[in-house]
Amino acid sequence: MARFTLRIRVRYNECDAQNVVFNARYADYVDLASTEFLRAALGGYQELLAQGYENQIVKLLIEWKAPARFDDVLDLNVSVG
Template sequence: MLITTEYIKVRYAETDQMGVVYHANYLVWCEIGRTSLIEDMGFNYANLEKEGILSPVVNLQFSYKYPARYGETVQVRTWVEDYNSIKVTYGYEILNEEGKLCVAGTSEHVCVTKDAFRPISIKRKFPSLHEAYEEVKKKSDA
């Protein structure tokens, strides 16, 4: 399974008064992980946007397990959980420096055209990206 790992130093602005990471910041870190994963698959999300393709979130499921805190460096692990040529589900784990699981979850995305904002078939519109997702999915099924 292809898993991308990014390391992020928790900044003061990302925490509340208790020094605990504010829950919405985990989503920003997942976006960093997702972008990195797509790059590791050989693609660039910014280039897809230039071609008029967007990938909005259609569903989020996150479970908060343990607080990440100011000053720690967290590890954001990202992989493809599922793919069906229309929808991609990414999986995430965010761990603190001690290896404790802080957050686990998934985000589901569809590709849409920028103009009409209607879902498209990745298989038809971007066959090479489709093949990359299929390859990653095969590895995770093994």
């Protein structure tokens, strides 16, 4: 599996008073997408550990192009190089 997409809808509690997603929530989306990727690819994080591996996000760079807003549908893409 070289590419994985998780579709989510922005929830109200992830937004500020202007209905824009808080900046820190994008890191939560990365964690959610990577966890679901592992579930789809290997059966979950515990299976990764059982095979003697671990994963860590050691660098996270976010470049915003446009704000996500309440009730938007986002495609979170994970790819492995």
